[in-house]
Amino acid sequence: MTVEKQKIISKIIRPATCLIFYLDKGWLSIQVFFIRQARLMKREKRLFPVVSTAPEEMTSFILQFYNRKNNVLPREVLVPNGLDKQVLSDILGIPVRTPQRGQKKDLLDMAQKNARIVLEEKFRLLELDERKTTGAMQEITDALGIPAGHKIEAFDHSHIQGADLVSAMVVFTDGQPNKKLYRKYKLRTVDHADEAASTREVIRRRYTRLLKEHAALPDLILMDGGEIQLEAAKDVLENELxxxxxxxxxxxxxxxxxxxxxxxxxxxxLHLDPKSQGFYFITTDSR
Structure with missing residues (x-):
């Protein structure tokens, strides 16, 4: 920690957590600072595409963050402007504040600067690596022995301590992320970590809707899991839809x-060549 950072928090005595976000190009960068005994004890970061609005995504993140099992609440939570602090305070049972001056305001500013730097670095790397994904779609379809295509929809399930189950869908066109088509599904019929059930629900919801809307289907669907998710997805697609x-x-x-x-x-x-664009795609962009 630099002298400047240490100086910012040297007089923040009460245990506090600072949660800040930075939004750009449809992505949300979140920084979480844990202040204990006037020291920055730990720092966490999150990056994910925004499906609704930034304040809604941030509020949801904060509530899920503190709903984790065995999570100890601080004396207060520091958040940026734009969030409903009263609602958060009522649910969490602790003060939720947006400092306007002093060291706590400096701490929020420092966290937001970090959030911005992290997101800018992600975009920089994506731009540098853009050429590497140009032929990725062709290599993947060739490896799978299927016709060449342009659009991939990939699904990834997540949860917090087995609860708050969510499935995120990311879309790629010719190997490039199409963030406007990203979707997040809060699972309705699954209340615990169950890969097969989670897969069945999100695949059923996504493609039932596309069929009803007579919308174009993707050329390939990728599941971020093993045989369980693969078989569950195929069963719904082939046997139900x-x-x-x-x-x-x-x-x-x-x-x-x-x-x-x-x-x-x-x-x-399939044993993709580790040096190929297709391998690069599945191990970086599609996760």
Missing amino acids: GIATPVAAMVKNDHHKTADLLASAGDQH
Whole structure:
């Protein structure tokens, strides 16, 4: 920690948590500072695409963040302007404030600067890597043995301590993120971490709607999981909805990092070339 940072929080005695966000190009960058005994004890960051409005996403994040099991509440929470502090305070049972001056205001400013820097770095890397995804779609469809296409929809389930289940859908056109088409689904029929049930619900909801709207289907659907998600997605698409869109699973290695593709349960992994654009795509952009 720099001398300047230490000086900012040197007189903040009460345990506090600072949560700040920075929004740009449809992405939300969140910084969480944990202040204990006048020291910055820990810092967390989050990056994700915005589906609703930034204040709504931030409010939802804060409530889920403090709903985690065994999470200890601070004496107060510091947030930026634009959030309904009274609602947050009533739910959390602790003061939620937006400081206008002094060291706490300086702390918010520092956190927002960090949030901006993190998001700008992400965009910089995406721009530098854009050329690497140009042929990714072709390589992936060739590896799967399916016709060449342009549009991929990829799904990833998440939860906090087994609750607050959400499935995010990201969309890629010719290997590039299409953020306007991103969607977030709060699961309605699943109340615990269940990969198969979560997959069935989100696939059913997404593609039932596309069929009703006579909208174009993607050329490929990717599930960020193994055989369980793959089979659940195929079952709903083929047996319930009559959709023949190819589905593949992004499988993880022993380090829990996406490392390959799986076309069907029981099959061998495709063993994509680690130096290929297709491998780069599934291990970075589509997660």
